[in-house]
Amino acid sequence: MSSTSFIQGTTGNNAVGRVFNFSAGPAVMPLAVLEQIQQELLNYKGTGMSVLEMSHRSAAFEDIIHQTEANIRKLYNIPANYKVLFLQGGASLQFTMVPVNLLAKDASADYILTGSWSQTAFKEGKKSGQVRVAGTSEASNFDRIPAQAELQLDPNAAYLHFTSNNTIFGTQWAAEPVSLDGVPLVCDTSSDILSRPLDISKYGVLYGGAQKNMGPAGLTIVIIREDLLARTPSNLPAMLDYRLLSEKESLHNTPPTFAIYATGLVTNWLLENGGLAETAKRNSAKAGLLYQAIDNSEGFYKGHAQPASRSNMNVTFRLPTEALEKAFVKEATAQGMDGLKGYRTVGGIRASIYNAFPYEGVEALVQFMQAFQDNNR
Ligand SMILES: Cc1ncc(COP(=O)(O)O)c(C=O)c1O
Secondary structure, three states, X not given: OOHHHHHHHHHOOOOOOOOXXXXXXXXXXXXXXXXXXXXXXXXXXXXXXXXXXXXXXXXXXXXXXXXXXXXXXXXXXXXOOEEEEEEOOHXXXXXHHHHHHHOOOOOEEEEEEOOHHHHXXXXXXXXXXXXXXXXXXXXXXXXXXXXXXXXXXXOOOOOEEEEOEEOOXXXXXXXXXXXXXXXXXXXXXXXXXXXXXXXXXXXXXXXXEOOOOOOOOOOEEEEEEHHHHHHOOOOOOHHHOHHHHHHOOOOOOOOOHHHHHHHHHHHHHHHHOOHHHHHHHHHHHHHHHXXXXXXXXXXXXXXXXXXXXXXXXXXXXXXXXXHHHHHHHHXXXXXXXXXXXXXXXXXXXXXXXXXXXXXXXXXXXXXXXXXXXXXXX
């Protein structure tokens, strides 16, 4: 297949030159959303200005933030006793905000280590309080999600932290770990946020950056059960203080207005396309196609994740040699498939196929994989 056919397949008529973007984040956005942004860029709904130029205290922006929150609430079916916060600082700042708000001086928090990001969350947590490892898959280079029976949970933990999808290693929790009675579950859901339905009532806190599944970089969503806000100590700096930020409805200072607007459009698109149940089906169909190609390659392609722990968001695999991996990435890029190089701790290839990644892009990759294997056996 020629490179042009890949490129046209991705884009429709009026955006020629776009590639299949396998980037781990910031990542592909729905084309319909980009087109709407383009259309509304100079004059948003008759306001005579761009959202880029608009006060965060204006009525038009208030509508945008309220609608975006309503969309997220609807998609996740978020119970009324949870707050949705629109923050900045990325998931990385949440590695600090979670313990400074929720971990009292005399208490300890549990962390499950399933990859680099949960290790970083743990290390950052340690700077703010007492933390312990409740489970880890480090011994096999994070190729799996620990079983519930392997977890050593502290019944008095301030919270149990886990990472629902491990962006670098390509593993994902099929279902969340079960925390002990009274121990809130805290989840870094940066790389699978809004990719499947969740029972939010099982969680104390969920947080994630918007830039993979939900919108552009610059916005972090925090969903927090209201009773946990009582734990926030009174002397925290304002920008770290969940209780204050929640009382001010995310408008204590200037929020990332344009990222909130774009996330609003992506969440509209998710609702129009069947909500999270349909989104999850599309995501497993895409990932299934790719894993099938790996499994049918007679060992030419080797998946990093153990099958039961495979991620529907980031598919990681190796080729027989590093030289072949280099050639694979180079040739794929030349054919309009961008961002396939794996992260250095795993090596090989990583195909990130978040919500907005089109099915035909996975089909194109699978065809390319077959041709590459035939040419390089
Ligand atoms: C699972 C996970 N957690 C945290 C982060 C860090 O997020 P941010 O760059 O928004 O701070 C990432 C980024 O890729 C991630 O994939």
